[in-house]
Amino acid sequence: MATEKSWKNELEKRMPDVLAREIDVFEGQMALRRQDKLEERVFAETRLRRGVYGQRYDNGQRHDGVADRPLPYPERHLTKGPDTLWHAPGMQRIKVPFGGLSPQQLEVLAQLAEEYSDGILHVTTRQDIQLHYVHIEDTPDLMRRLAAVGITTREACGNSVRNITACPLAGVCKTESFDVTPYADAMMRFLLGHDDVQDFGRKFKIAFSGCEHEACGLTKMHDLAFLARIREIDGAQQRGFTVYVGGGLGPIPHQAKVLYDFLPEEEILSLAQAISRVFARHGEKKNRNRARIKFLVAQLGVEEFLRLVEEEWETLPYDERWTAYLGDVPGYRETPRRPAIALNGAPHPAGFDQWLNTNVYRQRQNGYAVATVHLPLGDITSMQSYALADIARHYVGDTVRTTVEQNIVLRWVSEADLPALYDDLRAIGLGDAGAGTIVDITSCPGTDTCKLGIAASRGLTGELRARLRAEEASLPEVVKELKIKISGCFNSCGQHHVADIGFFGNSRRRNNQLVPHFQVVLGGRWDENAGSYGQMVGAVPSKVVPDVLKAITKRFVEERQQGESFQDWTQRLGKREIKALLEPFTVVPAHEVDPRFYSDWGDPREFTLGDIGVGECAGEVVSLFSIEVSRAEGAAFDALVALDEQNLAEADRGAYRAMILAARALVRTQFLDVGDDPDRIVEEFRTRFYDTKLFFDRFARGKFAEYLFKRHEAQPAQVTADSVKQLVEEAHLFIEAAHACDARIANVVANPIQIS
Amino acid sequence: MMLPNRISAKLFIDNPQALQVTAFIPVFHSWIREARVPGVPIDVANYLHVKDGPGLMLIGHAGDYAVDFRDGRAGLLYVHKRDWPGATLADRLHTTLEGLLLGARLMENETRFEHAVTFNTGELELTFPDRLNAPNMPETFAALQNDVRAVFGAFYGTDNLDLIHTDQDERSLLTIAVQAPLAPPLAELQGQLPTVALV
Numbered sequence: 001m002a003t004e005k006s007w008k009n010e011l012e013k014r015m016p017d018v019l020a021r022e023i024d025v026f027e028g029q030m031a032l033r034r035q036d037k038l039e040e041r042v043f044a045e046t047r048l049r050r051g052v053y054g055q056r057y058d059n060g061q062r063h064d065g066v067a068d069r070p071l072p073y074p075e076r077h078l079t080k081g082p083d084t085l086w087h088a089p090g091m092q093r094i095k096v097p098f099g100g101l102s103p104q105q106l107e108v109l110a111q112l113a114e115e116y117s118d119g120i121l122h123v124t125t126r127q128d129i130q131l132h133y134v135h136i137e138d139t140p141d142l143m144r145r146l147a148a149v150g151i152t153t154r155e156a157c158g159n160s161v162r163n164i165t166a167c168p169l170a171g172v173c174k175t176e177s178f179d180v181t182p183y184a185d186a187m188m189r190f191l192l193g194h195d196d197v198q199d200f201g202r203k204f205k206i207a208f209s210g211c212e213h214e215a216c217g218l219t220k221m222h223d224l225a226f227l228a229r230i231r232e233i234d235g236a237q238q239r240g241f242t243v244y245v246g247g248g249l250g251p252i253p254h255q256a257k258v259l260y261d262f263l264p265e266e267e268i269l270s271l272a273q274a275i276s277r278v279f280a281r282h283g284e285k286k287n288r289n290r291a292r293i294k295f296l297v298a299q300l301g302v303e304e305f306l307r308l309v310e311e312e313w314e315t316l317p318y319d320e321r322w323t324a325y326l327g328d329v330p331g332y333r334e335t336p337r338r339p340a341i342a343l344n345g346a347p348h349p350a351g352f353d354q355w356l357n358t359n360v361y362r363q364r365q366n367g368y369a370v371a372t373v374h375l376p377l378g379d380i381t382s383m384q385s386y387a388l389a390d391i392a393r394h395y396v397g398d399t400v401r402t403t404v405e406q407n408i409v410l411r412w413v414s415e416a417d418l419p420a421l422y423d424d425l426r427a428i429g430l431g432d433a434g435a436g437t438i439v440d441i442t443s444c445p446g447t448d449t450c451k452l453g454i455a456a457s458r459g460l461t462g463e464l465r466a467r468l469r470a471e472e473a474s475l476p477e478v479v480k481e482l483k484i485k486i487s488g489c490f491n492s493c494g495q496h497h498v499a500d501i502g503f504f505g506n507s508r509r510r511n512n513q514l515v516p517h518f519q520v521v522l523g524g525r526w527d528e529n530a531g532s533y534g535q536m537v538g539a540v541p542s543k544v545v546p547d548v549l550k551a552i553t554k555r556f557v558e559e560r561q562q563g564e565s566f567q568d569w570t571q572r573l574g575k576r577e578i579k580a581l582l583e584p585f586t587v588v589p590a591h592e593v594d595p596r597f598y599s600d601w602g603d604p605r606e607f608t609l610g611d612i613g614v615g616e617c618a619g620e621v622v623s624l625f626s627i628e629v630s631r632a633e634g635a636a637f638d639a640l641v642a643l644d645e646q647n648l649a650e651a652d653r654g655a656y657r658a659m660i661l662a663a664r665a666l667v668r669t670q671f672l673d674v675g676d677d678p679d680r681i682v683e684e685f686r687t688r689f690y691d692t693k694l695f696f697d698r699f700a701r702g703k704f705a706e707y708l709f710k711r712h713e714a715q716p717a718q719v720t721a722d723s724v725k726q727l728v729e730e731a732h733l734f735i736e737a738a739h740a741c742d743a744r745i746a747n748v749v750a751n752p753i754q755i756s
Numbered sequence: 757m758m759l760p761n762r763i764s765a766k767l768f769i770d771n772p773q774a775l776q777v778t779a780f781i782p783v784f785h786s787w788i789r790e791a792r793v794p795g796v797p798i799d800v801a802n803y804l805h806v807k808d809g810p811g812l813m814l815i816g817h818a819g820d821y822a823v824d825f826r827d828g829r830a831g832l833l834y835v836h837k838r839d840w841p842g843a844t845l846a847d848r849l850h851t852t853l854e855g856l857l858l859g860a861r862l863m864e865n866e867t868r869f870e871h872a873v874t875f876n877t878g879e880l881e882l883t884f885p886d887r888l889n890a891p892n893m894p895e896t897f898a899a900l901q902n903d904v905r906a907v908f909g910a911f912y913g914t915d916n917l918d919l920i921h922t923d924q925d926e927r928s929l930l931t932i933a934v935q936a937p938l939a940p941p942l943a944e945l946q947g948q949l950p951t952v953a954l955v
């Protein structure tokens with residue numbers, strides 16, 4: 001029989017088994033959802049945990065500037081989540097742990113952008129890559145092609161551990177304690193898909209920093225963060241971390257608290273596991289607005305939180321992975337592609353000196369430098385990505401990283417190569433100077449693609465960038481050094497709280513019409529690991545933001561005292577003065593006088609809030625059982641497909657696996673640490689659900705459980721079409737019984753029987 | 757049989773120096789509002805800040821338009837990406853060409869531009885963003901070219917048609933330059949669409 005041409009078949013031998021199987025399960029869950037056999041909320045959370053995110057207008061409605069109109073997608077009855085149409089394009093987020101990419105991975109990302117998206121790779125503020133306008137039916141193949149080069153999208157969204165970020169200079173930085181890269185990598189591997197990170201009420205973000213006083217990994221704004229430290233004990237140096245917990249931006253920003261001043265390196269993974277359990281057990285699940293760990297830490301106080309963590313830590317079953325990676329840490333290093341040669345005095349290309357000044361960081365290792373490729377709005381085309389992959393191969397090899405400032409860095413550039421590298425980057429439109437300066441503005445997607453966006457953060461960023469570029473040469477140095485960060489709403493994905501000058505989108509009703517506005521946030525600190533958060537000082541119409549920026553920077557230059565930072569200046573100026581400074585800009589002319597005020601940057605439509613949808617940042621809060629049993633359903637579906645294709649052995653394995661997964665889903669409601677061993681799962685299931693009769697149906701009694709026991713105890717010596725067909729049916733019945741059991745238990749808990 | 761699931765076609769603009777790209781933003785929005793293009797046009801995406809990129813896009817469910825600058829050449833690109841009305845390669849090529857010519861005519865007839873946009877019909881770039889079904893290899897070009905020649909020959913005349921496999925880099929998408937030096941103007945080409953619809 002000829003094998004059908006598919007990415008699944010083409011890449012079968014190149015994907016790690018675990019990733020390949022997960023993608024198959026997701027594809028099975030998609031098929032179930034299409035048949036309405038998987039609840040839409042459960043499927044929504046399932047796809048989010050695969051990085052498959054919603055996008056603006058995916059409820060099938062759009063305001064076209066005149067009226068709200070339905071978008072006539074085919075099969076409008078089909079949904080991929082509450083109020084989210086199946087055929088509406090979405091965003092695919094791709095995790096890039098610590099931002100590390102190889103040229104080959106960059107090329108594959110570019111290919112995916114060309115084939116499934118719009119030809120653009122977007123670097124996010126958490127070192128991820130996002131592709132927009134992706135159809136859900138393309139996502140399994142997209143994931144397979146990523147898996148074949150060692151990338152997973154698992155837990156890129158949803159209520160789980162998101163991408164683990166780290167300083168892009170880790171390992172080459174002059175001020176770091178040590179290279180945090182292998183620790184970030186180990187943390188990612190340990191927590192990816194871990195049982196203890198599946199039952200959170202909200203997302204969980206982890207970061208690593210190498211040094212205290214730079215922006216580095218932004219430890220103070222993360223849910224959990226690790227700052228590298230070295231201490232000396234009896235003359236021996238010991239590596240460890242200051243551990244921060246409970247930080248976060250969003251509408252209500254919190255600075256992280258120190259949980260441990262110094263935690264030895266061998267304890268960080270087990271600590272993260274213990275914290276995950278405490279968050280899963282005690283974190284808010286119903287009110288999503290208060291479900292991040294920062295609220296739990298604030299509510300309990302850091303001392304009580306620590307007590308709970310340590311109590312949990314004591315009870316954790318030992319896991320050899322906690323320390324297994326440490327043996328490889330001393331050997332972890334990147335290999336430079338070219339020899340270290342200092343930059344010589346030969347004539348340099350035009351523009352090089354400015355680029356050298358802003359985009360190049362001299363590494364700790366003599367003769368090497370890090371070059372920042374400044375991406376406008378975090379975007380790079382597929383063609384640029386291919387060329388950049390070639391450039392990376394030539395100059396640096398595998399040492400490419402994305403940054404939280406939405407750029408890409410090439411590490412280990414031999415200094416003598418810098419002029420040639422600059423020329424090569426310039427030839428592909430990536431040689432812009434100004435990285436890390438005022439022209440290098442960070443922006444979330446805003447109303448371009450985000451369902452929650454209120455104002456056009458990217459439109460404003462593009463406008464400010466163009467204007468600042470035009471006058472860059474004449475800007476005072478103290479202005480050039482300022483950072484601007486822009487979010488489309490208060491949720492702070494653009495990290496406006498930690499910029500010198502931040503903006504976030506909102507709206508005001510003026511002259512009986514809605515007018516896009518941006519709230520001005522001043523005085524945030526990027527360095528010192530996001531050392532302090534800015535203060536809101538007033539909202540101004542979107543169209544005057546460039547003028548507001550000019551007024552603020554002009555006043556800063558005029559009034560700044562010797563050596564005074566922007567933060568200190570805003571403190572000294574005070575809110576009353578700042579408000580007076582903004583006041584003239586808050587006036588909105590009538591529509592007939594100046595209609596421009598009533599639309600946003602880059603979008604000629606009359607401004608409306610009607611396109612805001614229900615955000616998926618918070619994921620769907622569904623029970624641990626629902627999430628886990630959906631995997632069983634996916635496996636059962638795969639078994640059905642295999643049966644149809646006469647692949648009997650595969651169908652047999654799939655049906656058995658489906659029952660094991662369903663049993664595990666039930667067991668995990670009582671015993672989180674059951675693990676993956678089928679023997680253990682069946683044993684625990686028997687003890688907890690069969691012997692106690694909790695699993696028993698009123699009429700069938702324990703019959704459905706016996707399907708599992710029978711198959712588990714004896715793998716068939718020979719599988720026939722009839723025997724497999726029966727097993728597949730039994731697997732489906734077993735899953736139904738698991739659902740019924742969960743519902744019975746939930747009902748008992750909700751309505752306890754009154755015993756008189 | 758090779759059956760690519762995504763096909764794009766691009767016509768180059770005759771007078772790129774007169775192009776005011778931002779003027780297309782309200783035009784694309786009006787195409788959505790006034791249902792000027794078939795299918796489900798969804799939104800406008802602006803990538804004018806990247807060099808030689810997709811420029812300005814009108815994103816749709818089955819197909820996207822772009823005032824496109826790839827390879828440094830300004831043009832209108834149409835990519836058809838799903839919901840194919842027919843199963844054959846010829847049908848798919850025809851659908852793509854139809855979408856492109858419709859968009860190009862709308863642009864040439866657009867009165868809101870300060871300078872009218874015109875297209876060079878003598879050259880068209882055909883790309884296949886589907887590496888599974890149309891990998892960039894000489895064999896693929898050989899397998900596809902008869903259908904390409906049949907569909908495009910119906911417009912341009914088979915004697916007036918050269919097909920060139922332009923980019924041999926395996927990483928790149930299969931790209932075919934369709935050259936027809938004696939091509940008629942756009943209105944005439946588009947006028948032929950109903951008659952060639954049965955090809």
